[in-house]
Amino acid sequence: MNRTDRLYALVEELRAAAPGRRSARRLAEHFGVSVRTVERDLRALQEAGLPIWSEPGRTGGYTIDARATLPPLGLTVDEALAVAIGLGTLGASPFRDAARSAARKVTAVLAEDDARRTARLAARVLLLEAGGRAPAPVALAGALTGGRVVxxxxxxATGTETDRTVEPLGYVGKGEDWYLVAWCRLRDGVRAFRGDRVLAVEETDEVAPPRVVRTEELDIPHGVLRPVLGD
Known part of the structure; x- marks a missing residue:
């Protein structure tokens, strides 16, 4: 049994036993591997977001929320490499912390050989950046997902600093530049705020009202806008 199959089987074994527990030794004997291998696999599953926890002691062991399962990724090396490259391009974006976490989760459920091969190939792909530009604050990521006024x-661009209260509507990414698209209450209209020019961010408790943004309202020169999930 390869590692990917064992990871799925571990989850199903824990689900079948829930709410009971399985010791690492019992799991190791069941799958014909060492206790150290089982513990490493269980850590990988936890890092991938599975609700697995352990209880110490003689009657302790590992257990899982019985409703949880591990969705089959079935990624090829080419697909895993594409995911790694895509996530790597978010290094200056507000989503960089989530991208790093997602990359770890993808790696955790790859077969060991596939994970090593993907890492070797990813090391041969370089991103050309201007450098010297501050990344967009990660707090801007929550501005969209939280649905709150910020x-x-x-x-x-002239160096003038202002305090803005905005209603987040979306983002536009162009290379290292990430723009928060929002309804600006100071300007009473839709504006695009470049991430590296945002000096401080505070999310309020006020729920942002629903608004529709049209691309022609965005003052972003050059290029054509396309959706992230477009064909």
Whole structure:
């Protein structure tokens, strides 16, 4: 049994036993591997977001929420490499922390040989960046997912700093530049705020009202906008 199959089988074994527990030794004997291998696999599953926890002691062991399962990724090396490259391009974006976490989860459920091969290939792909530019604050990621009105300190292209209260509508990414698209209450209209010019971010408790943004309202020169999940 390869590692990927064993990871799925571990989850199903724990689900079948839940709410009971299985010791690492019992699992190791069941799958014909060492206790150390089982513990490593269980850590990988935990890092991938599976609700697995352990209880110490003589009657302790590992258990899982019985409703949980591990969805089959079935990624080829080419697909895993594409995912790694895509996530790597988010290094200056507000989503970089989530991208790093997602990359670890993808790696955790790959077969060992596939994970090593993907890592070797990814090391041969380099991203050309201008450098010297501050990344967009990670707090901006929550501005969209939280659905809340945001207060921020913003420095425009002339160096002028202003306090803005905005209603997040979306993002536009162009290379290292990430723009928060939002309804600006100071300007009473849709504006695009470049991430590296956002100096401070504070999410409020106010729920942002629903608004529709049209691409023609965005003052972003050059290029054509396309959706992330477009064909």
């Amino acid at each position: 207060r921020m300190r913003y420095r425009d």
